[in-house]
Amino acid sequence: MERRTIGAAALEVGAVGLGCMPMSWAYSGSRQRGDESLRTVHAALDQGVTLLDTADMYGPFTNELLVGRVLKERRSEAFVSTKVGLLVGEQHIVANGRPGYVKRACDASLRRLQTDVIDLYQLHRADPEVPVEETWGAMAELVSAGKVRALGLCAVGARAGRRSGARLHDGTIRQLERVQQVFPVSAVEAELSVWSPDALEALLPWCEARGVGFLAAMPLGNGFLSGTLTPGEGFEPDDVRARHPRFTAEMMAANQPIVAGLRRIARRLSAAGTQEAQGAEDIEVTPAQVALAWVLSRGRHVVPVPGTKRACCAAENAGAAGLRLTAQDLAEVAALPAAQGSWD
Numbered sequence: 001m002e003r004r005t006i007g008a009a010a011l012e013v014g015a016v017g018l019g020c021m022p023m024s025w026a027y028s029g030s031r032q033r034g035d036e037s038l039r040t041v042h043a044a045l046d047q048g049v050t051l052l053d054t055a056d057m058y059g060p061f062t063n064e065l066l067v068g069r070v071l072k073e074r075r076s077e078a079f080v081s082t083k084v085g086l087l088v089g090e091q092h093i094v095a096n097g098r099p100g101y102v103k104r105a106c107d108a109s110l111r112r113l114q115t116d117v118i119d120l121y122q123l124h125r126a127d128p129e130v131p132v133e134e135t136w137g138a139m140a141e142l143v144s145a146g147k148v149r150a151l152g153l154c155a156v157g158a159r160a161g162r163r164s165g166a167r168l169h170d171g172t173i174r175q176l177e178r179v180q181q182v183f184p185v186s187a188v189e190a191e192l193s194v195w196s197p198d199a200l201e202a203l204l205p206w207c208e209a210r211g212v213g214f215l216a217a218m219p220l221g222n223g224f225l226s227g228t229l230t231p232g233e234g235f236e237p238d239d240v241r242a243r244h245p246r247f248t249a250e251m252m253a254a255n256q257p258i259v260a261g262l263r264r265i266a267r268r269l270s271a272a273g274t275q276e277a278q279g280a281e282d283i284e285v286t287p288a289q290v291a292l293a294w295v296l297s298r299g300r301h302v303v304p305v306p307g308t309k310r311a312c313c314a315a316e317n318a319g320a321a322g323l324r325l326t327a328q329d330l331a332e333v334a335a336l337p338a339a340q341g342s343w344d
Contacts, residue, residue, distance in 0.1 A: 001014045001015055001016065001047065001048025001049065001318060001321045001322075002014070002015040002321050002322075003015065004213075004300060004301070004302075004303055005213075005300075005301075006186065006187050006212075006213020006214075006215075006301055006303065007150055007152075007184070007185075007186030007187055007211065007212060007213045008184045008186060008211055008212075009149065009150045009184070009186050011079070011119065011120065011149070011150055011186060011187075011213065012079075013050050013051040013079045013303055014048050014049045014050040014051060014079075014303075014318075014321065015296060015303060015321040016049055016292060016296075016303070016304055016305075016306070016317055016318050016320055016321045017049060017050075017051030017052070017053055017081075017215065017303050017304065017305035017306075018040075018041065018044040018049050018051065018052050018053065018305065018306070018307075018308070018314060018317075019053050019217070019305045019306055019307030019308070020037075020041070020052055020053060020054045020058070020063050020066070020067055020307070021053075021054070021055070021058050021063065021307050022307045022308060022309045023037035023040065023063060023066060023309040024037075024058050024059045024062045024063035024066060025057075025058040025059055025060075025063060027239050027240070027241075027307075027309070034066065036309060036310065036311065037066055037309050038066065038069060038070060039311045040308060040309055040310060040311045040313075040314045041066075041067065041070045041314075042070060042074075042311075043311035043312075043314045043315050044314040044315075044318060045070070045074055045077050045078065046315075047314070047315050047318035047319075048318060048321070049314070049318050050077065050078055050079040051078075051079045051081060051215075051303060051305065052067055052070075052071075052078050052079065052080055052081065053081045053082075053189075053215070053305045053307075054067050054080075054081070054082045054083075054113075055082055055083035055084075055086075055122075055124055056082060056083065056084060056086075056105060056108065056109050056112075057083070057086045057087070057088050057093070057124065060088040061108075061112060064082060064109055064112035064113050065112050067080070067113060068112050068113040068114040068115070069114075071113055071114050071115050072114045075114075075115055079119045079120070080113060080115060080118055080119045080120070081118075081119060081120040081121075081122060081152070081187075081189075081215070082109050082113065082118055082120075082121065082122070083121075083122040083123070083124040083154055084102055084105045084106065084109070084121065084122070084123065084124060084139075085097055085102070085123050085124040085125050085126070085127065085135070086124045086125055095124075095125045095126065095127040095128065095129075096127055097123070097126060097127030097129075097130040097132065097134070097135035098127070098130055098134075098135075099134055099135065099137065099138035100138075102135060102138040102139060102142075103138055103141070103142065106118070106121065106142050106147055106148065107147075110147060116147075117146065117147060117148065117149060118147065118148045118149070119149045119150065120148075120149065120150050120151070120152050120186065120187055121139055121142060121148040121150070121151055121152070122151070122152040122153060122154045122187070122189060123135060123136065123139065123151075123152070123153050123154060123179075124154050125154070126175055132175055132178055132179055133178060133179065133181070133182050136151070136178075136179040136182045136183060137182050137183070139151050139183070140182060140183035143183070150186035150187070151183060151184070151185060151186055152185065152186055152187035152188060152189060152213075152215070153172070153175065153176060153179065153185060153187075153188050153189070154188075154189045154190075154217075155169060155172040155188055155189065155190040155203065167198075167201055167202055168198040168199075168201070168203075169190065169198065169199060169201070169202055169203040170202070172188070172190070172203060173202060173203060173206055176188065176206065180210075185210075185212050186212065186213060187212060187213035187214070187215055188203065188207055188212055188213070188214055188215070189214075189215040189216075189217050189305070190203055190214070190215075190216070190217060191216070191217050191218045192204070192214070192216040192217070192218075192219060192295055192298070192302070192304075193216070193218055193219045193220065193221045193225060193291065193295065194221070194225055194258065194262065194291050194294055194295075194333060194336065195221045195224065195225065195246075195255065195258055195338075195339035196218070196221065196339070199214070199216075200298065204298060204299065204302070207301060208299055208301055211301070212301070213301050213302075213303065214298075214299070214301055214302045214303070215303050215304075215305050216295045216298075216302055216303065216304040216305060217305055218307075219291060219292055219295045219304035219305065219306050220288055220291055220292070220306050220317075221246075221291075221339075222240070222241055222244070222247070223241075224246070224247070224252070224255070224259070225258070225259065225262060225287060225288060225291040226286070226287060226288040226291075226313075227259045227262065227263055227286075227287040227288070229252065231249045231252035231253040231256070232249035232252070232253075234249075235247065245341045245342050246339065246340075246341035246342075248341070251340055251341035254340045254341070255339050255340055255341070257336065257337050258336050258337065258339060259287060261332060261333070261335075261336045262287035262290045262291055262333075262336075263287045264332070265290045265325075265329050265332055265333070266285040266286055266287050266289065266290050267285075268329075269285040269290070269323070269329070270283055270284050270285045273285065285323065286316060288306075288313075288316060288317065288320070289316065289317070289319055289320040289323050290320075290323070290325070290329070290333075292304050292306060292317060292320035292323075293320050293323040293324070293325050294325060294330070294333050296320065296321070297325055297330060304320075
């Protein structure tokens with residue numbers, strides 16, 4: 001798989017990563033199976049994926065334990081990203097950015113992951129009760145101690161703090177400017193996909209100008225852009241999409257033209273690939289691969305991190321690294337209708 005270099009620390013990762021969250025958190029609990037999840041991580045590594053993205057809150061804790069079982073066998077093949085800063089309660093999630101807690105949480109993550117160093121340690125959310133510089137300073141001390149190689153900031157929850165009239169990531173950029181004065185930011189993780197391109201406006205250019213890597217979270221739109229979800233099919237109560245305004249039956253039906261456009265491009269690329277193969281095995285390109293290839297085309301510092309709990313999907317997603325969209329393909333994606341249904 002193509003390798004991409006992110007951050008001032010020149011961290012090298014496979015062009016497509018693996019989001020491990022669905023294996024333990026936020027998606028249909030009845031479909032979360034440990035053995036299948038382990039096969040999924042192994043399948044991703046077999047395909048050249050190196051970036052494994054997890055967090056201590058996923059489960060909580062069980063996702064890091066699962067990834068740790070794989071790392072025990074294949075640590076040298078993996079680039080481990082985990083996150084700190086959120087505590088999960090019975091009915092709520094709260095931020096904790098106190099320096100002492102951050103250091104204890106790092107030690108706990110290292111034990112669960114069965115490794116002596118975390119490649120990328122991300123601040124999941126800033127604690128409104130603690131100056132972000134203090135939290136970041138504690139994280140920087142972990143780098144000095146050799147427990148962490150590089151630091152990142154996760155901006156996936158930026159919408160919750162959006163102010164009227166402000167661009168989506170203005171608050172994140174202000175935080176980044178502050179912590180950059182304490183210790184270099186190597187990567188930012190934020191949502192970016194065909195149906196959620198907000199990061200292109202300001203956050204992605206900010207990262208590119210400073211040599212900061214960009215980890216594209218939810219590059220398949222929580223599964224919608226794969227074309228495998230049926231409007232009106234519904235979701236289990238513990239699935240985040242059951243409460244999401246873009247995943248009502250009405251909005252999913254209204255946004256089908258986006259999937260249809262990706263499918264149209266995929267068919268054309270499949271036909272072209274089969275023709276080039278001159279009678280060899282048919283080459284099938286999927287809508288998910290087109291969506292990921294679009295994210296990859298946004299810059300050499302961009303690494304999509306699609307989440308999945310199925311080995312076949314991990315292999316399919318990895319295949320997007322070898323897909324190159326033409327100018328015509330990119331123009332067609334740009335001409336697709338904007339997604340309907342607010343995320344706010």
